[in-house]
Amino acid sequence: MDYEIIKRPHVAPNRLIYLSAKRILDVSICLVILPCIVPLMIVCALAIYLDSPGPILFVQERMGKGGRLFKMYKFRTMILDHDQHHCQAFMNAYVRAEVEPRGHGKTLFKPIKRGDTFRVGRMMRKLSLDELPQVINVLKGDMSIVGPRPNVLWEVEAYRPWHYERMEVLPGITGLAQVRGRSSIDFACLVRNDIEYIENQSMSLDLKILWWTFLSTLTGKGAG
Numbered sequence: 515m516d517y518e519i520i521k522r523p524h525v526a527p528n529r530l531i532y533l534s535a536k537r538i539l540d541v542s543i544c545l546v547i548l549p550c551i552v553p554l555m556i557v558c559a560l561a562i563y564l565d566s567p568g569p570i571l572f573v574q575e576r577m578g579k580g581g582r583l584f585k586m587y588k589f590r591t592m593i594l595d596h597d598q599h600h601c602q603a604f605m606n607a608y609v610r611a612e613v614e615p616r617g618h619g620k621t622l623f624k625p626i627k628r629g630d631t632f633r634v635g636r637m638m639r640k641l642s643l644d645e646l647p648q649v650i651n652v653l654k655g656d657m658s659i660v661g662p663r664p665n666v667l668w669e670v671e672a673y674r675p676w677h678y679e680r681m682e683v684l685p686g687i688t689g690l691a692q693v694r695g696r697s698s699i700d701f702a703c704l705v706r707n708d709i710e711y712i713e714n715q716s717m718s719l720d721l722k723i724l725w726w727t728f729l730s731t732l733t734g735k736g737a738g
Contacts, residue, residue, distance in 0.1 A: 529715075532716065532717060535717055536660075536717065536720065537655075537658075539717070539720070540658050541652075544649050544652050544653050544659075547649075548649070551649065554646065555589075555646050558589055558634075558638060558643055558644075558646065561638075562589060562590060565633055565634040566632040566634065566635065567594065568590060568593075568594045569590055570589065571589060571590060571647060572587075572588045572589065572592075572644075573586070574666070575667060576665060576666060576667070576685070577665040577666075578656055578657065578664060578665070578685050579681060579685070580681065581681060584654075585656075586648065586656070586657070587647035587650050588644050588647055589635075589638055589643065589647060590644075591631050591635030591638050591639050591644050592630050592632075593630060593635075602668050605668075605669050606668065606671070609669050609673065609677070609701050611700060611701065611702060642731050645687055648687050649687075652687065655684075656684075656685075657685050657686060657687065658683075658685070659686060659687050659720075660686045660687075660711075660723050661686025661689055661711070662680040662681075662685055662686060662708035662711070662712075663685060663686065663689060663691070663692070665685070676705070677701075679705075679712065680708040680709065680712070683712055683715070688724070688727040689707070689708060689711060689723065690708065690710060690711040690719075691707035691708055692727065692730070693723055693726035693727055693729075693730050694707055711723075
């Protein structure tokens, strides 16, 4: 399958410095927080094991920078027999702007119903704890801490040409779109936020997004 990846004409020296500093920051943050999050990850794994039969981790092939494929890790939050085809159809329609938001008292673009997740999984999604294993992806260099969310393969099939610009950089655990609404914004708005981030990348913006992510996680804004 061919993907139309929009490439920038050149990489300026100051951008090379930024990218090197960004990688150093990613690895440094991961190494610093590992002693704190490993016990938390053990607790999460045990809670999943006790609450829902099935694997602890959810491993899915995603598309990263330049169309490169990699395996992304998350804690499993959904029951084993959930309707995966429904999720795929919903998200393809979401990319094409063919779905209406859903939610009780708030706007959410999510295909997942309450019955699709188990009790511990819902709590982990609310607190974004299911994303913790992606520290492994960051250390491996598949992802950065800050960047557009990784592209799901069957969503990419519905991309319009301008959507591919979000694949110019490493995907991230969090990003500008996530702190501006996460699941409460439509896909076109999400991509515009990703492109805005790519066009204005800087260490100060990355640090701001990390701080906004912390605040967003505390409030659960846009989670679902």
